[in-house]
Amino acid sequence: MPNIHPFRAVHPSAAYVSRVPICHGDAATPERIREVVQGNPVNFLTITNAESTLSPEDAADDAKVRSKTKELYDSYFQSGILTRDERECLYIWRISREDHVQTGLVACLDMAEYLEGRILKHELTRTEKRAHQRKLLENVGGSFEPVQLVFDASEEEHSLLADRADAHEPTCEFTDANGTFHQVWAIDDPEEIRSLQAAFGKTDVLYICDGHHRIAAAAEHALEEKEPGKVRFMAILFPAAEMRILDYDRAVKTIGDLTEEAFLKAIEEQGFTVEALGTEPVAPRCQTEYTMVMGGTWYRLTYTGAVDTADPVASLGVSILQDRVLRNILGIDDPQNDERLVFISGNKGLTALQEASETDCKAAFAIAPVDIRSIMAVADAGLTMPPKSTYFDPKPLGGLLIHEL
DSSP, X not given: OOOOBOXXXXXXOGGGTTTSSBOTTTTSSHHHHHHHHHHOTTSTHHHHTGGGGSOHHHHTXXXXXXXXXXXXXXXXXXXXXXXXXXXXXXXXXXXXXXXXXXXXXXXXXXXXXXXXXSEEOOSOOXXXXXXXXXXXXXXXXXXXXXXXXXEOXXXXXXXXXXXXXXXXXXXXXXXXXXXXXXXXXXXXXXXXXXXXXXXXXTOOOEEEEEOHHHHHHHHHHHHHHSOGGGOEEEEEEEEGGGOOEEOEEEEESOOTTOOHHHHHHHHHHTTEEEEEEESSOOOOOSTTEEEEEETTEEEEEEEOSOOOTTSTTTTSHHHHHIIIIIITTTOOOOTTTOTTEEEEEGGGOHHHHHXXXXXXXXXXXXXOOOOHHHHHHHHHTTOOOOSSOOEXXXXXXXXXXXXXX
16 A cells, blocks of 8 residues: 655746656657757756766766756756745646546655565666666756556546546646647645545555656665665556557568568468458557568468467567567567667557668568556566567656656
């Protein structure tokens, strides 16, 4: 049963609320960061990439980067770009895109919940990515994007958030550059806070859906810098039923010495039926079905071999493709680090696979999305999913709510 804590959030002032937050993908490459910052200097990327304002020599000095980050962060307050709530609040954050709506509770949780295994993960983390997230946390002096957690919500928890949001005007609302509509309600009434704490404190298990590296980095910081039992981290709790999970697809730059015909034959020998579909993109329909584009033609690959349904990882579509095709045929044993393999997030659509197969890749595979229950089953079993198995969409923004250390 987690302790739900209100906190005094830092957030953009009303005039800047749509300009400061970072959309996912904005920090994907240095080129994209420069493009965003040049077009919008008040974007929070200006702060998180303070080294870009320094000389190459100073940019390599962690102390100077941290000092510059603090200088920029402080300047946002002085300029009225950022403000800090006067009272501790809980926050409701509703995210809407097209016909999809998800409403979450933003609060601080005790780091002990994570360290003692009551917040379950389904992904492994990489050393370099943890180090990057920790550097951001320490340079900024706080976390600027909540860890996304999901839980089995009761009717009471669903209605509490929805009823409270529907009955009041939001503190802020805007549409981001990706076309996602965001609404935030700040709750500072002590009675309402206690009501939410009581309801959400009944939750037995929380699952990380996005933010494995952020929470791992915060835990490392807590263990080394502070008393872990007194450390809290910012999270957003979403009902599991409201999450939208997209596919995370694969493309390969080469099929080695195989001809296209030989590659299709090798796939059949691994337990798949292969059906040519034509030139139009087609989506797969289940975890044992894939669609592949190669040489301008789309194919349906249906796995007919044995599936260990008792193993929540082995039965995933990404696992079957990895084991049977990528490893057994192409020799890709380490999907996390093999340069022949390209990951394509499902928000880019099937046309991204078609484009990849026409440019720098030989073939691309569409995989059916994993459902939230499968993710929870993997976490419950203490297992981890293959890298890039899920893409949660839409996502919270960075820099809209900030929890200072």
